[in-house]
Amino acid sequence: MDALHSILVDLHSINRWIILIFGLYVLFVAARGWFGQRAWNESARKFSKYFLIVLDIQLLLGLTLYVVFVTKQGGFEYVFGNPASRFFLMEHSVMMALAIIVAHAGSHLIKMAWPDDKFKRMFIFYGAASLLILVSIPWPFMPGFGRPLLF
Numbered sequence: 001m002d003a004l005h006s007i008l009v010d011l012h013s014i015n016r017w018i019i020l021i022f023g024l025y026v027l028f029v030a031a032r033g034w035f036g037q038r039a040w041n042e043s044a045r046k047f048s049k050y051f052l053i054v055l056d057i058q059l060l061l062g063l064t065l066y067v068v069f070v071t072k073q074g075g076f077e078y079v080f081g082n083p084a085s086r087f088f089l090m091e092h093s094v095m096m097a098l099a100i101i102v103a104h105a106g107s108h109l110i111k112m113a114w115p116d117d118k119f120k121r122m123f124i125f126y127g128a129a130s131l132l133i134l135v136s137i138p139w140p141f142m143p144g145f146g147r148p149l150l151f
């Protein structure tokens with residue numbers, strides 16, 4: 001159980017950086033397309049898809065971690081009585097799941113939009129999802145539940 005937990009935490013932590021890099025890049029592409037009035041293109045569609053894929057991988061890792069975390073710590077009763085653990089099982093998980101839902105809803109609305117509106121929607125929805133992600137990551141400076149930048 002310890003080895004599985006440690007592998008999952010490391011993968012979850014590394015994937016956070018892949019998500020942030022993709023997030024930054026899709027926002028740059030969206031802003032450039034929106035403000036530069038560029039035509040919607042295949043590369044923007046592809047990067048939008050990659051962003052969703054790394055988010056979905058993180059959701060799967062997160063859900064598995066959730067179960068392993070609760071099991072390892074001795075059940076819900078103990079975990080919810082501990083503020084640091086509660087942060088991961090409530091605030092962190094719920095806000096991140098919300099961010100992933102916002103990104104998926106955005107992707108659907110981008111597909112539905114007229115070509116002139118696609119970059120704008122991409123910027124708004126992926127921007128909102130990235131903001132939610134940024135504020136819900138347990139950064140090392142967060143008192144009580146801060147975690148390392150990598151391992």
Ligand code: HEM
Pocket residue numbers: 005009010012013015016019055058059061062063065066069088089092093094096097099133137138147148150151
């Ligand atoms: C974009 C989405 C997400 C990002 C960027 C993210 C990022 C992180 C980071 C950086 C950690 C600390 C890892 C470490 O200790 O080194 C963490 C821990 C954790 N995350 Fe996420 N997470 C995301 C989504 C989720 C979701 C959707 C869930 C659950 C449904 C989840 C559940 C957890 C749990 C339970 C921990 C505590 C792991 C432990 O210490 O055992 N995460 N997450």
